[in-house]
Amino acid sequence: MTGDEPSPRLADDSTVSARDRAADGGPTDEQRAALSGLRESIDPVVEELGERFAAAGHELAIVGGPVRDALLGRAVHDLDLTTDAVPQRVLELVDGWADAVWTVGIDFGTVGLRKGGHQLEITTYRSESYQPKSRKPEVSYGRSLEEDLVRRDFTVNAMAVRLPQQEFADPFGGRADLAARMLRTPGRPEDSFSDDPLRIMRAVRFAAQLGFRLAPEVKRAASDMAERLRIVSAERIRDELVKLLLSPDPRVGIELMVDLGIADHVLPEIPRLRLEIDEHHRHKDVYEHSLTVLDQAIDLERQRGMEPDLVLRLAALLHDIGKPKTRAFEEGGRVTFHHHEVVGASMTRNRLGALRFPKDVVADVGKLVALHLRFHGYGKGEWTDSAVRRYARDAGPLLERLHVLTRADCTTRNRRKAAALARSYDDIERRIARLAEEEELNRIRPDLDGNEIQEILGIGPGPLVGRAWQFLLELRLENGPMAKEDAAQRLREWGRDNV
Structure with missing residues (x-):
């Protein structure tokens, strides 16, 4: 595709889905501009590589996320490349041309290389599938771009731009689904999720990250096959969960996980927060409260100029997971959750450890959960300076996060009560700031060594x-x-x- 052409061409019009043909016959002006932006972002080094493969009789294409992001108007940083050449042939084609080559992922069909200041990964057309009890996929090589695209997770990731001619390929209607903000799979969702169950987590992550809806058949398959997540490694599930939590609207993803039964296999403590409420034992909906605290913590992050904070967001989501285990009913219909912060901190460390989070993340989130109730003894400022020092010292480097978590934990609809809590926390923050200035609270040590x-x-x-x-x-x-x-x-x- 040259700069003078009015619109990108489809690589093979015969493979375009009926849904895509029924859409509008071609890209919208916005999509055309986005594809032009992608074309302009293709570095001469990548074009040169495409010409090198074409001269040897092989195909090469930009695929997946970069094409999707270009159509969404998002910045394109890394280019994923796919080819019909097997890894050994890729090594031969880049020999003497690339400055460096690495083969860490060669068992999965991927060859990495560096040329000048560019790092690229080239993956052979392939399909992956998991045996019922296997945690590792079986990889087989494909023979065509369409065969590679059909094994992709969702249609919006099953688009490509062929090199060096820069033709746009969309055999499964990804562009139409992108316009509809809909997540569908190129083939049957049951087959896609069977090939790689982690795609179930990826679906809810895209919902939170990109604001997409799940097609009805995708929802059904995700719910029916959620138990298949048990064969996926904890590390892969953790990585998807991290991306979900750091997305603009993690609540959307968490709600989908709970509604579809996915959370039962990833964060089972969250659906258990939906405690039954009968006419005799009324209390706050802990599940809804926890999601609201997560929302409010994210709002406070933005107000305070903080970057998305994984530790804070995990603590906001998990801070009350000890309540189901500590719930007790007292006379008069009163419900108590004594020491739920202690129990919850232990549960938090256990769950995050099982998901293979780094030890410092496990420790920090657990500590925030353990401390999240401490402020509620402050009252109207009755704490002595000694108590304020202890509060700040116990929080240590987590103090700013504890400030945010404690403020976010106020979800009362009673405006007078909410205003009083806000004033109290304003007061304790001022006192901590004053004592910190006078005494360097973050470095309190005894007066003798x-x-x-x-x-x-x-x-x-x-x-x-x-x-x-x-x-x-x-x-x-x-x-x-x-x-x-x-x-x-x-x-x-x-x-x-x-x-």
Whole structure:
């Protein structure tokens, strides 16, 4: 396709789906402009590579996400390439042309290369399928671009631009589905989800990330086959969940996961939050509350100029998962959830650990869940400076996230109560800021170090030094900074009863 052509051509008009033919016969002006933008983004290095493959009698095409994103008007960063050449042939074709080649993914048909400042991945036309109990796909090579595209997850990802001629190929109506913001599969959804069950998670992720709806048949298949997610590795599921949570509207994806039964196999604690409410035991809908807290945390992220924060969003979603286990009914129809933050923190660490989240993420989210109720003892500002210091010190580097989580956790419809809570939290944040400025709260340490403790008490290294250090830390939190001579005197008094 040259710059003078009015619209992209279809690679093979005979393969265009009936749905696509019935649409409008060609790209809209917006789509035409988007495809022109994609064409302009194709670097000469990629064109040169396409010419190199064509000269050797092989096909090469840009495929999937880059084409979809160009049609959506989104920035195109990386180009995924596909070819009919098998990996060994790809290696031969780029030998002497590429600056570097790597074969980490060659078992799955992928060859990576670097040319100048560009890194490219070329994957042989292929199809993948999972055996009923297998966690690893079986890969077989295809012979045509259409055969490769039909094994793609969704029609909106089953479009391509052939190189070097730059022809637009859309054999399964992806462009029409893109315009309708609809997720369909190139073939039967049951076959697609059987080939790779992770596509069930990918469907709900695209709903949250791109604002797409799931076609009715896709919904049915996802619900019917959700149990197939059990054969997918925890790492792959985690990666999709992360993308979902960091999307513009994760609530959409979470609700779909719960409604379709997907969450039962990924985050079973979330559907369990839908506690029954009868006429005698009324209490807040914990599931709806948790989704609202997630929404409000995201709003506060934006208001405070924060980037999308995985730790904060996980904590917002999971902060009340201890409630079903701790629910108790008291006289008068009152419902309690005593210590649900402690139970919930343990459950959070267990679930995130099972999903193979990094240890620091597991620890941070668990700590936020454990701390999310601490503020509610603040009242109208009755806390002493000592209590405020402890609050800030216990949160440590998570303090800003705890501020956001605690504010987001207010979902009451009582405007007077909500305003009072907001004023109280404004107050504690001001007090923390003042104390931080005066005392460097994030670096609170005892007024004496370990060497000074040993010298004053006349002891050597050992557990007693740690106990003395903790005593001085409590003293520091209670009283604020102390002069060294005053701290030493208090330490001697402590030592008379403990050394």
